[in-house]
Amino acid sequence: MATETLTPGTPAPKTPEAAAPTAAKPRRVRNRYLRGLLSPRGLFGLALVGLIFAAGLAAPLLTSHDPTFQTADALRGPGSGDHVWGTDEIGRDLLSRLLYGIRTDLLIVAAAVPLGLLIGCSLALVATTHRAADVAVQRLFDLLLSFPGLILGLTVTAIMGPGKATIITVITIIEIPSFGRMLRGAILVHRDREYATAARVGGAGPLRLLTRHVLPNAADPVVVQIAVSMSIAVILEGAMSFIGIGVRPPDPSLGGILAEARPYLEDHPTYALGPLVVITALVVGLNLIAEALNRGARR
Numbered sequence: 001m002a003t004e005t006l007t008p009g010t011p012a013p014k015t016p017e018a019a020a021p022t023a024a025k026p027r028r029v030r031n032r033y034l035r036g037l038l039s040p041r042g043l044f045g046l047a048l049v050g051l052i053f054a055a056g057l058a059a060p061l062l063t064s065h066d067p068t069f070q071t072a073d074a075l076r077g078p079g080s081g082d083h084v085w086g087t088d089e090i091g092r093d094l095l096s097r098l099l100y101g102i103r104t105d106l107l108i109v110a111a112a113v114p115l116g117l118l119i120g121c122s123l124a125l126v127a128t129t130h131r132a133a134d135v136a137v138q139r140l141f142d143l144l145l146s147f148p149g150l151i152l153g154l155t156v157t158a159i160m161g162p163g164k165a166t167i168i169t170v171i172t173i174i175e176i177p178s179f180g181r182m183l184r185g186a187i188l189v190h191r192d193r194e195y196a197t198a199a200r201v202g203g204a205g206p207l208r209l210l211t212r213h214v215l216p217n218a219a220d221p222v223v224v225q226i227a228v229s230m231s232i233a234v235i236l237e238g239a240m241s242f243i244g245i246g247v248r249p250p251d252p253s254l255g256g257i258l259a260e261a262r263p264y265l266e267d268h269p270t271y272a273l274g275p276l277v278v279i280t281a282l283v284v285g286l287n288l289i290a291e292a293l294n295r296g297a298r299r
Contacts, residue, residue, distance in 0.1 A: 033223065036296020037289070045288030048281045056102030065093035067100040068250040075268055085274060088260060092250075098274040101252040104164070105282075109233045112168045116175025116229065121222065123176070124183035125210075128191070137184075141177035149174055149236055150243070157245040167246050171233045182225055186218035193217075220297040227290035231283045238279050254279050 036042055055062065065083075071091035078086050085095035127137035147155070153170045160166045190196060191214055199213045234254075240246035241255030249256060254275040261272035 032296045033293055034296070036292040036294070039292050039295065041288045042292030045285040045292060048285030049289065052102060052278055052282055053106060055099055056106050059099035059103055063093065063096040063099055065096040067092060067096040067252045075264065077268065078270055086270060088271065089264065094271065094274060097252040097257055098278065101254045101257055101275065102278060104247055104251065104253045105234055105237055108164060108167050108171065108237050109230050112171035112233055113175060113226065113229045115168070115172040117179050117226065119172070120176040120179030121183050124180040124187065127184050128187050137180065141181055144173055144177045150239060153236070153240045153245055162245045163248055167237050167240055170240070171236055174232070174236070175229050178229060179222060179225060182221045183218060186221055187214055190214045190218045224290050224294045224297065227286050227293060231286035234279060234282045234286070
């Protein structure tokens with residue numbers, strides 16, 4: 001970003017915008033993100049994630065079966081009667097459970113990641129206001145990072161019991177230090193850049209300097225982290241439900257379907273194939289989107 005060098009005797013600009021021309025910055029940022037998403041890897045990632053999200057949201061339109069309804073047709077293979085993807089060990093339609101399992105994951109991701117983003121970024125802003133606050137917030141982040149994901153999941157489950165609320169809580173706690181440290185570091189870097197110094201000389205107060213000049217430039221890594229955090233949320237939900245501390249049966253979830261399919265992998269491999277493919281596609285797609293956003297933000 002171009003900056004104007006102030007020499008002794010030169011009158012200070014009348015407005016901060018004259019000293020640090022960042023008014024067009026948000027438009028340029030949006031264009032960079034759009035260019036990244038329109039790259040081949042970005043489009044492929046969007047296609048993967050969009051297709052799965054659309055299938056989950058349209059689950060009631062794509063299947064007429066109740067995902068918890070049991071029938072006598074147990075462990076049927078794909079194409080058995082009106083069960084396109086077959087049935088599980090107690091006769092529930094696998095396609096219906098897969099589609100509604102995607103909906104469960106969408107609900108968890110949509111609740112947990114924004115919560116982690118909001119709390120983490122709020123703590124990052126607090127940390128940049130005073131040295132004592134910075135030390136306190138950093139120690140809190142260290143404490144949260146000291147717990148591995150599944151260990152934290154077991155601890156929270158022991159307190160709250162298994163369920164969607166537990167998974168959302170665990171993912172939120174894990175994402176708080178990720179977003180917080182990323183934004184704090186970016187703010188500290190950009191706060192000392194020449195354009196910020198020029199805006200300060202031009203009369204911008206701390207709040208205006210932060211909101212108008214620093215945050216628009218420091219937000220790039222946070223935007224990329226959103227896609228990464230969504231992929232982590234999908235993996236963590238699958239892991240917690242797989243070991244029995246996640247979504248409670250009979251409600252479907254991708255990790256729960258995998259756990260139910262484990263005893264039948266040899267005789268009915270298609271039972272586990274659906275959730276495996278969906279989880280893999282979601283993680284790959286979200287990471288491709290994150291990489292595309294990162295490349296676009298650096299241009």
